[in-house]
Amino acid sequence: MTDTLPVAYRSPLIDLDAAVEADGIDAGVAAHYGNPVVEQRRLASGAAIVDLSHHAVLGISGPDRLSWLNSVSSQALTALPPGESTETLLLDPTGHLEYAIRVLDDGVELWLLVEAAEAPGLKAWLEKMRFMLRVEITDHTAEFATIGGMAASPADVGVEPAAPNGVPLIWRDPWAGVTGGGHQYAESRPEPEWTWWEALVPRAALAELAASVAPGGVAGLIAAEALRIAAWRPRAAMDADAKTIPHELDWLRTAVHLNKGCYRGQETVAKVHNLGHPPRRLVLLHLDGSEGVLPAHGDEVQGLRALADGQTEHRGVGTITSSAIHHELGPIALAVIKRSVPADVTLYVQAQGLSIAASQEVIVPPSAGSVAEIPRLPRLGIRPPR
Structure with a gap:
């Protein structure tokens, strides 16, 4: 069996009625099944459920797996109990994001859920960092597929997670809260609560799942993306670029432990959080939908x-990273903009030759960072003569 999927991957769930295939990085699974709003x-x-079978699955086995990944990534992993979920980031030496990894340990193997395009580079980097440690890295993408959902349990929607070592492989997104050692910049949280999970199933079982899913029991990626955006949940493949540091996306709250030992990029994380401010910030934009154009x-x-001279001009302050039509909020988008942009100003998105007005919902405020209380010494004045 080969490690990776065929280049032109096509999920069995695309064969369901009214399925329309996604494109770009999500090719191979359905964008929608005829009505994205109802699916939402x-x-x-x-x-x-949502078909995420185009995603990749890596595994790290061996007695040093937790301490090793802990030493090179942003999250504290050494005490991760079997069955518990978390996420971690691999940063470059200057603190910029390279990989965002969803992590689950089953007591024997550490499972890494990532975007398909990221898997080869991530696996190669991990192989280089093994040194003499007791770890083995395996690409499980051809064996296991990812299914997502928001039900209380995957079993409630007919999904039977794989459990090769006796622990069901269900990754539950920690985004609804703040993990230990994390920090949230957002002053509030979106409603309703985000209850997202991703379950690994045997890839050979996808055809059976497609045949057994109830009518209306599967949603496309457009529906999942709309709910993700409304939850302010960053997706590295869409919302990050080569300049991204975790603070800009409020990712310190679930993917970074601020009190753990050193790791690559840790100095930047600490300096920006304690002494500085992230140069950019994530916002949710509520878009004027009167033109019927989605950025x-x-x-x-x-x-x-x-x-x-008293006139005004439009000037670029950022870019759209993700956008969708939400079933309650209407047209919305995540955008990364300059920190200096005031939180109360109207912004304008340039899309298809139109200028679309947008109001900001602040996620990362302009004041984010600089949390350390540094004592300031009084100025020394001229002492009067004695």
């Missing part, structure tokens, strides 16, 4: 700049 409601209510990833976000 069913997914949010826990009555549907795309990479579209420019502009703000108004006052000129010396």
